[in-house]
Amino acid sequence: MDRPKKTPEAIIGVKSIETKHMEERAALHRGLVNLDRRSFLKVSAAAFGAVAGAGIVSPHSFQPVSVAHAQPAKGKVQQFRFAYISDSHLYERSLNDRFVNALMRAVDDVNSMDPQPDFVLYGGDLAQLGGAKELETGAQVLRNLKAPIKMMVGEHDWFLDMGEKWRELFGAPTYSFDHKGAHCVVLNSIIEADFWTARKMTPEQRMLTVAGLDNGVQSRFTVGAEQRKWLENDLKGKPSTTPIIVFSHSPLYKLFRDWNFWTDDADEVQAILKRFDNVVVFHGHTHQMLTNRIGNIHFHGMLSTAWPWPYAPQGLPELTVQMGRPDPFAPSDGCGDGSALVHPDGLADKIYNLWNRNPVTVSRTYTATRGAKDKPAKPRLESY
Amino acid sequence: MIKRDVIGKSALALAIAAASIVAACGGGQGARPPTTAQQQGGAATPSVGARSVEASALAPGNVEVLLCDGKTKISVASGTPGTAIAGQLMAEWMRKNPSSNWEAEERERHTLQPAADNSGLIGLIDGHTYGKITAQDVALWKTETERVATAGSAVFHDADQLGSTVGVSCDMCHPHAANTHPETYPKFQAQLGRVALLRDMINWCIEHPVRGKALASDDPRMRAMEAYILAQRKGRTLEYGKH
Numbered sequence: 001m002d003r004p005k006k007t008p009e010a011i012i013g014v015k016s017i018e019t020k021h022m023e024e025r026a027a028l029h030r031g032l033v034n035l036d037r038r039s040f041l042k043v044s045a046a047a048f049g050a051v052a053g054a055g056i057v058s059p060h061s062f063q064p065v066s067v068a069h070a071q072p073a074k075g076k077v078q079q080f081r082f083a084y085i086s087d088s089h090l091y092e093r094s095l096n097d098r099f100v101n102a103l104m105r106a107v108d109d110v111n112s113m114d115p116q117p118d119f120v121l122y123g124g125d126l127a128q129l130g131g132a133k134e135l136e137t138g139a140q141v142l143r144n145l146k147a148p149i150k151m152m153v154g155e156h157d158w159f160l161d162m163g164e165k166w167r168e169l170f171g172a173p174t175y176s177f178d179h180k181g182a183h184c185v186v187l188n189s190i191i192e193a194d195f196w197t198a199r200k201m202t203p204e205q206r207m208l209t210v211a212g213l214d215n216g217v218q219s220r221f222t223v224g225a226e227q228r229k230w231l232e233n234d235l236k237g238k239p240s241t242t243p244i245i246v247f248s249h250s251p252l253y254k255l256f257r258d259w260n261f262w263t264d265d266a267d268e269v270q271a272i273l274k275r276f277d278n279v280v281v282f283h284g285h286t287h288q289m290l291t292n293r294i295g296n297i298h299f300h301g302m303l304s305t306a307w308p309w310p311y312a313p314q315g316l317p318e319l320t321v322q323m324g325r326p327d328p329f330a331p332s333d334g335c336g337d338g339s340a341l342v343h344p345d346g347l348a349d350k351i352y353n354l355w356n357r358n359p360v361t362v363s364r365t366y367t368a369t370r371g372a373k374d375k376p377a378k379p380r381l382e383s384y
Numbered sequence: 385m386i387k388r389d390v391i392g393k394s395a396l397a398l399a400i401a402a403a404s405i406v407a408a409c410g411g412g413q414g415a416r417p418p419t420t421a422q423q424q425g426g427a428a429t430p431s432v433g434a435r436s437v438e439a440s441a442l443a444p445g446n447v448e449v450l451l452c453d454g455k456t457k458i459s460v461a462s463g464t465p466g467t468a469i470a471g472q473l474m475a476e477w478m479r480k481n482p483s484s485n486w487e488a489e490e491r492e493r494h495t496l497q498p499a500a501d502n503s504g505l506i507g508l509i510d511g512h513t514y515g516k517i518t519a520q521d522v523a524l525w526k527t528e529t530e531r532v533a534t535a536g537s538a539v540f541h542d543a544d545q546l547g548s549t550v551g552v553s554c555d556m557c558h559p560h561a562a563n564t565h566p567e568t569y570p571k572f573q574a575q576l577g578r579v580a581l582l583r584d585m586i587n588w589c590i591e592h593p594v595r596g597k598a599l600a601s602d603d604p605r606m607r608a609m610e611a612y613i614l615a616q617r618k619g620r621t622l623e624y625g626k627h
């Protein structure tokens with residue numbers, strides 16, 4: 001009765017499409033490690049040829065896509081991908097390991113991206129109450145990332161010691177760098193006017209006040225005159241055709257004031273960015289899928305690894321396609337991480353890697369056509 | 385973790401105490417709030433329950449009332465409505481307590497939707513309980529109601545008061561009580577396998593994301609949180625069963 005089981009290959013004499021697909025994918029990616037662009041093309045072509053020769057070019061085949069990506073672009077940016085992790089809100093592990101585990105999951109996600117992203121942007125709110133141990137725990141977990149990391153600061157990292165520990169660990173919160181033809185700027189957008197001195201608050205009280213999203217005692221977020229000046233200088237002399245990517249913790253527009261889904265001097269910052277053809281802003285803080293466009297500026301939110309925020313009761317941008325209402329019975333629903341694919345023109349496909357759901361892509365076409373094309377699917381349960 | 389005592393842990397304790405006066409002081413059996421007792425001729429022998437307020441041997445027609453704390457005492461004309469007595473007691477109690485500002489402070493921190501305005505009723509006769517409804521009555525209803533909701537706001541925003549073992553409070557996921565949808569209860573929660581009341585879902589969130597112990601239905605904190613959550617959804621149509 002019991003015959004030895006045969007693999008499908010042994011039976012049919014050929015490998016399944018899926019097996020070939022996986023082998024071809026593995027071969028390609030083995031070849032991709034540390035390749036420059038020219039040899040990359042060579043490997044791609046070879047792999048493509050091999051598969052084409054075998055008569056199997058599935059629509060899922062990686063080569064043609066990859067070749068297309070590497071083609072000399074007409075635009076200014078050599079297409080690249082970065083990953084993001086944001087809003088982990090860590091307590092010390094001894095108090096709460098749920099949030100630490102969530103950050104570790106995100107690090108695993110990013111480490112298993114193949115090919116690896118060019119860099120990983122951390123979107124702010126690494127700590128919950130700005131504690132040195134909280135920030136150190138975060139730094140320790142993030143050290144496991146294979147790709148280089150770019151850090152951004154959030155209000156939960158800042159208001160205990162006004163950023164002292166954060167700067168000691170990660171350096172200046174405001175900086176810029178050029179990447180494959182795009183100019184990238186990282187801002188500290190969570191500066192609040194002093195509400196604590198007059199109230200004789202301790203640093204802990206100040207931190208707790210800011211940590212409450214709905215705490216009305218605190219001030220509104222700003223980028224502030226000093227950084228705006230810095231930004232102007234940083235962008236001075238750059239031709240308006242330069243693709244600009246801005247990272248800020250708060251959305252650089254005015255969505256909902258009561259929760260600081262808001263930057264008080266957003267208009268002034270936008271004015272500085274106005275002369276460029278294409279600007280993309282990636283922000284943390286809102287813990288949800290969020291899309292907006294104001295003139296030449298395209299805005300994308302990031303997911304949190306710790307918990308999702310509800311959508312604001314008013315001010316939601318028209319372009320936003322909501323993520324589904326999270327299921328409270330599924331602990332990491334509404335949380336996640338993600339990545340962005342920056343195109344030659346400097347606009348980006350934004351990928352929301354929701355842990356409990358299918359990933360959602362908000363494509364550059366969607367924002368470029370102001371929602372006319374490529375609209376992401378509406379969620380089953382919208383917020384109310 | 386940084387201790388959360390700084391923004392008035394004591395004030396929050398008072399918030400609970402205050403809720404208790406309104407919610408449980410006159411006979412609630414859940415938590416152990418200080419109990420209202422009558423007081424006669426200066427002899428501090430608190431007995432149980434506000435209902436035992438009686439005429440005293442003091443000035444004729446006057447009654448002395450002792451607050452739940454066993455210390456705060458006021459003298460009121462006999463026949464004063466109970467709600468008015470409660471209001472005066474509370475005012476006296478707050479005057480004597482250093483953190484008596486808890487309510488104003490909590491309301492400054494966290495916006496509370498106002499309770500309904502009943503001023504349209506002023507001057508109307510309700511023969512049974514009130515006689516003629518006065519401006520003071522109406523003001524009192526509002527203050528007392530909002531006080532309970534405010535106490536709920538304090539609990540909702542404080543991991544310690546919630547008994548969280550992981551430093552998590554409700555506002556971390558429900559700012560201004562967003563996404564709590566009290567207007568949709570009762571409703572069938574498949575994951576619980578039964579029809580849930582608002583308090584069941586509150587308890588579910590206490591046990592799971594907050595990792596604390598479920599509260600008894602008549603726990604002053606539960607009562608106060610229900611008040612706060614309902615207050616925040618003011619104006620919504622009741623739609624029990626909605627998902």
Ligand SMILES: [Fe+2]
Nearest residue numbers: 087125154285
């Ligand atoms: Fe955050």
Ligand SMILES: [Fe+2]
Nearest residue numbers: 125154155285
């Ligand atoms: Fe934030």
